[in-house]
Amino acid sequence: MEATPELWGSLLAACRSHKCVELAELSVERLSDLGADDSGVYVLLSNIYADEGMWDDVLRIRKLMSAEGMKKDIGRSVIEVDGQIHEFVNGDSSHLCNDAIYSMLWNLSNIAASI
Numbered sequence: 001m002e003a004t005p006e007l008w009g010s011l012l013a014a015c016r017s018h019k020c021v022e023l024a025e026l027s028v029e030r031l032s033d034l035g036a037d038d039s040g041v042y043v044l045l046s047n048i049y050a051d052e053g054m055w056d057d058v059l060r061i062r063k064l065m066s067a068e069g070m071k072k073d074i075g076r077s078v079i080e081v082d083g084q085i086h087e088f089v090n091g092d093s094s095h096l097c098n099d100a101i102y103s104m105l106w107n108l109s110n111i112a113a114s115i
Contacts, residue, residue: 005036
């Protein structure tokens with residue numbers, strides 16, 4: 001199996017769930033070698049460090065991102081309402097279907113909480 005950016009990215013994401021800091025660092029190195037080390041990679045590594053209370057490493061990664069001019073990508077959500085796809089960012093209330101979107105999210109949240 002070829003070690004693709006998708007493979008290393010998936011491994012990095014799994015490292016957070018399984019608390020594998022050393023493997024996460026290796027994944028980031030390999031992603032960097034492949035030229036696939038975007039801001040999301042470093043944000044995830046920083047979050048892994050934070051989960052483990054490794055605050056000096058969190059600060060080191062955030063400083064690296066700042067020095068490299070990397071910024072965290074804005075998180076976007078996508079939802080389908082009445083057959084139409086709608087995209088919005090956290091805290092955005094300007095969407096024409098804002099009430100329907102938040103109503104759907106509230107319903108989904110209640111369903112998930114009851115499971």
